[in-house]
């Protein structure tokens with residue numbers, strides 16, 4: 593005896609599920625965002641073996657496998673190492689809404705560090721932005737700070 597599909601009513605089950613979740617950003621991640629929120633200042637970690645300063649602060653230096661425990665204050669300025677003016681609509685995972693296009697994604701070497709920090713640059717005209725230009729972080733107003741990456745509104749070109 594089989595099931596006659598013609599006589600089978602297909603049922604659906606609908607439910608709305610919110611999926612809020614939280615995850616630990618770790619000791620150094622917490623310090624990094626705390627420092628931005630409270631002092632509008634970047635922190636990195638310095639490797640005792642090779643001297644590299646990494647931002648955001650890391651627990652381990654990848655090339656040396658050294659544990660990093662020296663936090664260093666960094667500038668809010670840096671140099672554009674690469675950038676991309678994005679014209680493709682994209683749902684921002686941090687907000688769940690589409691980021692207005694165009695926007696510019698930048699790879700920035702924060703002054704005093706030895707790696708790349710990526711964030712938005714507020715210039716979307718590709719003719720007005722060049723690798724090597726200096727930028728400065730623009731933070732939210734203090735009362736708007738939440739302790740996350742969006743506390744940095746963007747970087748702006750300073751020269």
Ligand SMILES: [Zn+2]
Pocket residue numbers: 639640641642643644653654655656657658
């Ligand atoms: Zn190292």
